Amino acid sequence: MTVDYATRPVEPLAAIAPALPEPERGETVFDIRDLTARYGSNTAIRGVSMEIYRNLVTAVIGPSGCGKSTFIRCLNRMNDLIPGFAAEGEVLYHEVDLLGGNVDPVAVRRRIGMVFQRPNPFPKSIYDNIAFGLRVLGLKDSLDDRVEHALKRAALWDEVKHRLKASALSLSGGQQQRLCIARAIAVEPDVVLLDEPASSLDPIATSSIEDLMHELKRDYSFVIVTHNMQQAARVADMTAFFSLSQADENGHRSGILVEYDATQKMFTAPSDKRTEDYVTGRFG
Amino acid sequence: MTLTTPLRRRLVNLAMQAIAVAAAFAAVAVLAIMVISVARRGGGAINLDLFTKLPHPFSFTPVKSGLANAFVGTAVIVGVATLMALPIGVLTAIYLNEFAPRRVAFLIALALDVLNGVPAIVVGIFVFALIVVSHGQSGLAGSFALAILMIPLIARATQETLALVPESTREASLALGVSRWRTTLSIVLPQTIGGIVTGTTLAVARVAGETAPLLFTSSLVGDQLHADPRQALASVPLKIFEYSESPDPADHRQAWAAALVLIAFILLASTVARLLAARSRRKLGITR
Numbered sequence: 001m002t003v004d005y006a007t008r009p010v011e012p013l014a015a016i017a018p019a020l021p022e023p024e025r026g027e028t029v030f031d032i033r034d035l036t037a038r039y040g041s042n043t044a045i046r047g048v049s050m051e052i053y054r055n056l057v058t059a060v061i062g063p064s065g066c067g068k069s070t071f072i073r074c075l076n077r078m079n080d081l082i083p084g085f086a087a088e089g090e091v092l093y094h095e096v097d098l099l100g101g102n103v104d105p106v107a108v109r110r111r112i113g114m115v116f117q118r119p120n121p122f123p124k125s126i127y128d129n130i131a132f133g134l135r136v137l138g139l140k141d142s143l144d145d146r147v148e149h150a151l152k153r154a155a156l157w158d159e160v161k162h163r164l165k166a167s168a169l170s171l172s173g174g175q176q177q178r179l180c181i182a183r184a185i186a187v188e189p190d191v192v193l194l195d196e197p198a199s200s201l202d203p204i205a206t207s208s209i210e211d212l213m214h215e216l217k218r219d220y221s222f223v224i225v226t227h228n229m230q231q232a233a234r235v236a237d238m239t240a241f242f243s244l245s246q247a248d249e250n251g252h253r254s255g256i257l258v259e260y261d262a263t264q265k266m267f268t269a270p271s272d273k274r275t276e277d278y279v280t281g282r283f284g
Numbered sequence: 285m286t287l288t289t290p291l292r293r294r295l296v297n298l299a300m301q302a303i304a305v306a307a308a309f310a311a312v313a314v315l316a317i318m319v320i321s322v323a324r325r326g327g328g329a330i331n332l333d334l335f336t337k338l339p340h341p342f343s344f345t346p347v348k349s350g351l352a353n354a355f356v357g358t359a360v361i362v363g364v365a366t367l368m369a370l371p372i373g374v375l376t377a378i379y380l381n382e383f384a385p386r387r388v389a390f391l392i393a394l395a396l397d398v399l400n401g402v403p404a405i406v407v408g409i410f411v412f413a414l415i416v417v418s419h420g421q422s423g424l425a426g427s428f429a430l431a432i433l434m435i436p437l438i439a440r441a442t443q444e445t446l447a448l449v450p451e452s453t454r455e456a457s458l459a460l461g462v463s464r465w466r467t468t469l470s471i472v473l474p475q476t477i478g479g480i481v482t483g484t485t486l487a488v489a490r491v492a493g494e495t496a497p498l499l500f501t502s503s504l505v506g507d508q509l510h511a512d513p514r515q516a517l518a519s520v521p522l523k524i525f526e527y528s529e530s531p532d533p534a535d536h537r538q539a540w541a542a543a544l545v546l547i548a549f550i551l552l553a554s555t556v557a558r559l560l561a562a563r564s565r566r567k568l569g570i571t572r
Contacts, residue, residue, distance in 0.1 A: 078459060083386065110461030120452035122471055132470065133460040180456070187460055 023237035023262055027054040029191055029221050030075060035089035037070050039082065044070040045255040048089075050240055057213055057222040059236030059263065061229060062278070066242040067255025068225045072193045074098075075223065076112040077105035110137060113184035117196045119176035121168035121183075126151075126160050129168045129179055133187045146186060154182035155212055174205025181212060185220065192216075194224040198231065210235045229279060232263065239263040241275045319547060326540025334541055339507040339523075349534075351542055353509045357517035361423050361502065362492050364513050365430035370484055372431075373438030380439070381446040382468050393443075400436035407432050408497035416501055423513030426502035430494060434487040441483020445476040445564065478564020482557045489553035493546050495521040520546055 030052040037045045045067035052058050060068045070079065077098060079085045091098040098108055121129050130147045139146060147164075151157040156178045160171070168179055177197060184192050194213075198206040213222055213235050226232050232239050240260040244253045259272040270276045289297075337350030380392050411429040419425070449472050457467040498519050505518045520542050527539035 076459065078455065081455070081458065106458075106461055106463050108461075109459055113461075114455075114459035116452060116455060116459075118452060120450070120456040122453060122456065123475060132457075133462065136460070136462050136466055136470070183456075183460070 022264065023053070023056050025051075025053045025056075025238075028052070029054050029093065030223075031090075031092040031095075033090040033092065035071075035074060035087065035091060037067070037074055037079065037085070037087045040084040043252065043254040045242070045257075046245065048242075048255075048257045050257060050260045052221065052223060053238065054221050055217055055219075056237040057217050057224060057235050058238045058240065059232035060223065060225045060240045060242060061227065061232045062242035062255070062258075063244070064227060065255075066244050068227075068242050069195050070255070071242065072114075072195060072223055072225050075191070075193055076114055077103075077108050078114060080105050110187065111189055112191045112193060113187065113189035114193045114195065115177070115180050115184055115197045118200050119173055119180050121171070121176050121179050123167070123169060125165045126168050126171070126179065127164040130183050130186045133183060137187050139187065150182040150186035151179075153185060153216060154178045155208060155215075156182055172205075174201050174208060177201060177205065177209060178212070181209070185216065189220065191221045191223065194222060196225050196227065199227070206231070229267075233267050236263045239266040241266065241270075241272075241278060243274055243278070319551075322540055322544045322547060326537065326542070326544040329537040329541035330544060334538065334545075338509055341507075346534075349538070351518075351520065351523055351538060353505075353507060353518040354520045354523040354542065355545075356509060356511050357423065357502075357505070358492060358520045360511050360513055361426045361498070361517055361519060362430060362488055364424065364427035365434060365491060366484060366488060368427060368431035369434035369438055369487065370480075373435045373483070373487075374442050374480055376435065376439040377442035377446055378468060378473070381443050382464070382472065393440075396436040396439050399432070400440070403496075404433060404494050405496035405499075408500040411497065412500035421502055421504050421516040423502050423515065423517035426498045426517065426519070427513065429497035429501050430491040433491050433494065433497070434484075437487035437490060438480070438483045441486065442476060442480050445479025445482075446472065448479075448565070449475050476564075478560055482561040482564065485553050485557035485560065489550045489557070492549060492553075493521050495525055498522050499525075 028051045030050075032051070033049050035045065035048040036043065048071060060071060062068055073079045074087055074091055075093075075098070079087070087099050089099070093108070093112070096103065122132060124132065127147055130150050131143055134140065134143060134146055148157060148161075151160060156175060159175060160166075160179075168176065171179060177200075181192070181197075198209050201209070210231065213224070216222070217237075224232075224235065238260070239262075241258045242255050243258045245256045247253050259266065259270060259275045261271075266275060267279050270279060276282075333348050333350040335350060335355055336352055337348050338352055339354075340347045340349035376392070376396070380389050384392060407429050411425055411432070415422075415425045415428065453471055453475075454467055457471045458464070462470075498521065502516045502519065503522055505516045507518075510517070524539045524542050524546075527535040527542075530536065530539075
């Protein structure tokens with residue numbers, strides 16, 4: 001489908017944000033302290049400290065190249081796969097430092113799932129996409145029920161229930177991404193990280209994914225990276241604004257956390273000038 | 285102002301094109317001439333007896349003879365060699381592509397390329413010194429020599445297909461809390477079966493005609509039929525070599541016929557391998 005962006009009415013951010021109630025900051029899931037992440041000699045993010053709360057949607061926004069993806073990939077140790085990556089500081093997850101030497105990244109990822117920028121279903125059947133993780137992680141009892149439950153929660157069941165044996169690659173992009181969400185929640189994680197999950201989807205698929213997050217946050221905690229401020233304003237309870245620091249003496253710039261607060265406040269009354277410039281579209 | 289091509293440039297263009305086309309035709313022609321000449325000399329001797337009867341000593345009255353023991357021997361030797369080389373080649377490729385640090389991977393890839401370039405006769409002498417001197421000739425020693433030739437072919441073909449598997453599928457599995465080896469086994473490897481089959485088929489086609497390694501390892505054979513790889517086994521290439529020196533014209537005909545069978549097998553295997561490769565590429569293409 002095509003959308004005429006030129007004539008589509010743009011909702012003013014301030015108009016959507018106040019509709020959200022002030023989020024209740026309950027239990028802390030992540031307590032991030034002075035996190036610095038490097039690729040070789042290149043510092044991607046520097047000195048990030050923030051707390052992420054249970055059963056909220058936390059959005060990470062900011063211009064491209066400011067380390068948003070690097071940041072959330074630190075939360076489930078996905079950056080370990082990249083040669084030359086190193087992180088300093090602490091990422092306390094329920095009081096355990098995920099960066100600690102004796103922490104097994106595989107065990108971390110069982111509790112902290114992830115959905116990626118581009119839908120990446122396995123080249124297997126729809127059913128096996130969900131069942132694979134369940135089988136490997138030993139959740140084999142009543143497998144069919146678990147698969148059905150996960151697909152229902154991802155609002156995909158009605159569209160695929162008659163063709164569970166069909167290849168997942170035959171689904172549309174939006175369906176594939178919902179399948180990836182179903183796959184991530186099927187193994188009953190504690191947190192789901194989403195790295196720009198809607199960036200390759202059309203507006204209708206995007207809004208179905210946003211609805212899902214509203215629905216599912218009762219049971220999970222979400223951290224979502226997005227470059228779409230409207231999306232952050234629509235789905236997030238809390239919003240963190242990342243930006244690039246001033247160039248150091250060598251001319252290097254790195255990603256920093258500028259401001260972190262309730263989404264409503266971030267979009268209507270930010271306390272930092274840089275946040276205000278960004279959310280009002282004067283920068284970025 | 286004229287916008288036509290100058291005559292000189294047109295002539296040079298034409299000449300270069302003609303040379304390139306001629307070279308391409310020459311390459312194909314060599315194969316065609318070879319196949320035709322082998323077919324003309326050996327085609328007449330291809331019959332069921334060639335595959336079912338045993339070699340017969342020289343006689344003045346025509347007897348029904350064939351190379352059954354050589355075909356069985358080659359099948360056993362190449363089969364056992366494949367069983368040896370396939371797991372090692374595939375595991376090497378998996379380590380190379382999935383686990384090895386970049387520098388180690390470079391060294392392994394280099395070693396495979398060097399191994400691929402080692403002349404077959406050198407491999408034969410190596411296995412002769414390693415196994416045959418102490419344990420005598422056997423089909424197993426021959427298989428071992430051929431397996432050494434097959435490993436780099438299978439490993440490189442497998443590694444190339446592994447490299448085509450998108451990183452995002454690996455990430456999807458790892459993000460579920462699935463271990464690295466389980467991801468490789470259950471998610472990555474199933475997508476590369478096509479490449480593995482292709483590489484193995486090409487490797488089989490390549491070594492089925494190898495003569496030199498078998499000369500040292502499995503050549504002292506009689507004319508009886510057996511399939512026990514613990515003893516020396518007859519083989520098609522060595523039989524061709526042996527019959528080419530025979531004074532009996534009937535032997536010459538059989539040597540040509542065996543050569544024709546070998547060429548036909550290699551042509552068929554290569555074609556099948558290419559079709560399989562194209563198919564698995566297409567399948568990987570859809571997965572992005």
